[in-house]
Amino acid sequence: MNKELIDFSPIQKPIPYYQQIQQSIKESIFNGLYKPGDRLYEVQIAKQYNISRSPVREAIRALVIEGLLVMDEKSQISVYKPTLKDVRDIYECRISLESTAVALATVRVKSKQLQELDETLKATAVAIKDKDADSIIANNARFHELILQYCGNERLIKIVGDLKGLINYYRVLNIQGTDRANTILKGHTQIFEAMKKRDPEKAADRLKEHTEEDLKNLIQVIEQLGER
Amino acid sequence: MNKELIDFSPIQKPIPYYQQIQQSIKESIFNGLYKPGDRLYEVQIAKQYNISRSPVREAIRALVIEGLLVMDEKSQISVYKPTLKDVRDIYECRISLESTAVALATVRVKSKQLQELDETLKATAVAIKDKDADSIIANNARFHELILQYCGNERLIKIVGDLKGLINYYRVLNIQGTDRANTILKGHTQIFEAMKKRDPEKAADRLKEHTEEDLKNLIQVIEQLGER
DNA sequence: GATGATTTGTGCGTATGTATG
DNA sequence: GCATACATACGCACAAATCAT
Numbered sequence: 001m002n003k004e005l006i007d008f009s010p011i012q013k014p015i016p017y018y019q020q021i022q023q024s025i026k027e028s029i030f031n032g033l034y035k036p037g038d039r040l041y042e043v044q045i046a047k048q049y050n051i052s053r054s055p056v057r058e059a060i061r062a063l064v065i066e067g068l069l070v071m072d073e074k075s076q077i078s079v080y081k082p083t084l085k086d087v088r089d090i091y092e093c094r095i096s097l098e099s100t101a102v103a104l105a106t107v108r109v110k111s112k113q114l115q116e117l118d119e120t121l122k123a124t125a126v127a128i129k130d131k132d133a134d135s136i137i138a139n140n141a142r143f144h145e146l147i148l149q150y151c152g153n154e155r156l157i158k159i160v161g162d163l164k165g166l167i168n169y170y171r172v173l174n175i176q177g178t179d180r181a182n183t184i185l186k187g188h189t190q191i192f193e194a195m196k197k198r199d200p201e202k203a204a205d206r207l208k209e210h211t212e213e214d215l216k217n218l219i220q221v222i223e224q225l226g227e228r
Numbered sequence: 229m230n231k232e233l234i235d236f237s238p239i240q241k242p243i244p245y246y247q248q249i250q251q252s253i254k255e256s257i258f259n260g261l262y263k264p265g266d267r268l269y270e271v272q273i274a275k276q277y278n279i280s281r282s283p284v285r286e287a288i289r290a291l292v293i294e295g296l297l298v299m300d301e302k303s304q305i306s307v308y309k310p311t312l313k314d315v316r317d318i319y320e321c322r323i324s325l326e327s328t329a330v331a332l333a334t335v336r337v338k339s340k341q342l343q344e345l346d347e348t349l350k351a352t353a354v355a356i357k358d359k360d361a362d363s364i365i366a367n368n369a370r371f372h373e374l375i376l377q378y379c380g381n382e383r384l385i386k387i388v389g390d391l392k393g394l395i396n397y398y399r400v401l402n403i404q405g406t407d408r409a410n411t412i413l414k415g416h417t418q419i420f421e422a423m424k425k426r427d428p429e430k431a432a433d434r435l436k437e438h439t440e441e442d443l444k445n446l447i448q449v450i451e452q453l454g455e456r
Numbered sequence: 457g458a459t460g461a462t463t464t465g466t467g468c469g470t471a472t473g474t475a476t477g
Numbered sequence: 478g479c480a481t482a483c484a485t486a487c488g489c490a491c492a493a494a495t496c497a498t
Contacts, residue, residue, distance in 0.1 A: 016465060052467040058289045065290040075485060089383040096328035155317035159387060280488040303464060
């Protein structure tokens with residue numbers, strides 16, 4: 001009997017601490033527990049999880065390379081806090097990559113997948129009517145994610161995902177009232193229409209416009225924050 | 229006297245081992261000492277540099293996130309070995325980002341910087357005449373790097389740099405004879421001409437064509453390698 | 457399979473550096 | 478300027494997993 005052909009795995013190996021810590025710190029940043037600029041301490045984190053400093057150090061090194069944490073010249077670690085220029089640069093990259101993605105997706109997408117996009121748009125409309133902010137955000141994010149998935153370029157998906165992670169904190173702020181939500185939905189609908197017509201250039205252009213609008217709005221929100 | 233205003237720094241703090249190791253491993257990959265697929269051992273590396281495993285481990289974690297090293301499910305570390313699809317995906321991302329970069333650069337570039345591009349092209353022509361392969365490669369790379377620098381988006385520069393690092397090993401192979409070098413020079417010249425005319429769209433299109441050609445050639449080279 | 461040799465994972469001590477009063 | 482508290486960098490020891498025989 002060839003064991004390798006059978007999928008047992010009722011028992012599972014323990015995941016190394018340093019990987020779990022890495023994931024956990026990341027989540028703490030995404031969900032806002034650690035805020036941009038917050039300083040992190042190895043010992044403190046180690047104590048929190050009741051483990052030694054070694055795995056914590058390794059996790060931190062990795063997150064620094066990922067860009068979610070930054071290290072100053074004195075080896076002090078803090079949560080990445082993008083400047084306004086960073087936000088612009090990140091969006092410039094996203095626009096470039098995501099418009100490429102939507103063009104690719106437009107060519108490759110199957111009709112069933114188009115249907116999924118359509119359903120997401122409908123769900124967004126319902127959420128707007130219900131004034132359900134969480135659902136609006138979730139559906140908007142899903143629309144972008146689906147397009148990325150359909151482009152078929154895993155490397156691109158990873159890069160865009162990492163970029164989004166860097167400004168995740170600010171994105172939550174980026175829905176201000178029903179007006180804004182409706183504008184976004186209109187943009188998404190235009191992208192969807194272009195995809196349905198199998199017009200990659202148009203889809204890319206629409207996404208570009210839409211995302212630039214998104215950026216403008218985000219910058220406005222950030223600047224308002226700064227004034228407090 | 230305010231010391232902070234004076235730039236002393238005749239002495240320098242030691243650079244942490246883990247950073248040096250990280251850099252050193254990276255260079256070993258770039259210069260081909262470690263080849264794609266090669267396995268790495270913590271203890272062995274630690275012994276080589278005559279240090280403990282701690283900094284080595286931290287360096288490895290960072291390089292895994294960077295993508296230059298990969299870790300399998302048994303925590304074994306090896307040098308990233310791109311598949312053919314990876315190469316395509318990476319190029320797709322590069323084409324997207326670099327054509328954005330050249331469009332931005334075309335708008336922002338100063339006449340002195342255009343001159344630098346011009347000089348690089350002339351140096352390439354000389355290198356081709358001299359059949360100096362190293363110089364050809366160096367000048368071609370410089371052309372692309374200058375354009376990136378001029379785009380003004382540091383995030384984009386970093387991402388493209390990382391992407392290039394992932395397929396650095398194959399790039400060295402990507403000059404096959406004078407013909408190929410001349411084709412590349414022609415492509416670069418066309419990009420340069422479009423920039424000089426301050427035509428961002430054209431510059432982007434030319435770069436896209438040029439890089440797609442580059443990809444085709446690289447794939448051919450890789451496939452030939454695979455047949456041996 | 458069982459055993460010894462590798463290799464990776466984690467805890468901890470110590471040295472060095474940094475901030476604060 | 479000094480003393481104290483705190484942080485980080487590194488080495489080392491042992492445990493756990495893996496590999497080869």
